[in-house]
């Protein structure tokens with residue numbers, strides 16, 4: 085059975101109340117429930133991990149190949165700043181799909197650049213909670229194809 089690790093970066097624990105005009109009203113628990121359902125329908129399993137700390141995210145990515153076949157990650161603000169997370173993604177040996185709730189390319193210029201995208205299989209941005217669902221389907225498809233980041 086494919087096991088997918090879903091990583092949520094800083095401030096995503098606040099979804100539901102955080103800038104609802106930008107991120108909507110769906111909570112992280114709501115997103116995780118729909119991802120669990122989609123994984124089950126596809127004969128797979130997910131584990132979710134949220135952290136506001138860069139080093140914890142780096143460690144989680146570093147350990148992922150022991151228990152998972154792919155990663156879906158919303159690095160949140162670290163998307164635009166973290167060489168450490170990019171290097172962890174590049175080193176992990178798993179297909180990694182980057183997702184964002186908002187369309188980062190329609191927002192402030194500093195959000196237009198992702199350090200993670202060049203080492204990810206691909207990026208899904210702008211579809212709200214559905215970005216995660218599409219990202220999960222892409223990760224499952226990458227597992228089937230044996231893709232690597």
Ligand code: DQA
Nearest residue numbers: 158159160161184185186195
């Ligand atoms: C985000 C976009 C980032 O620019 C921002 O810092 C976030 C959330 C998104 O999901 O749209 O925290 O990753």
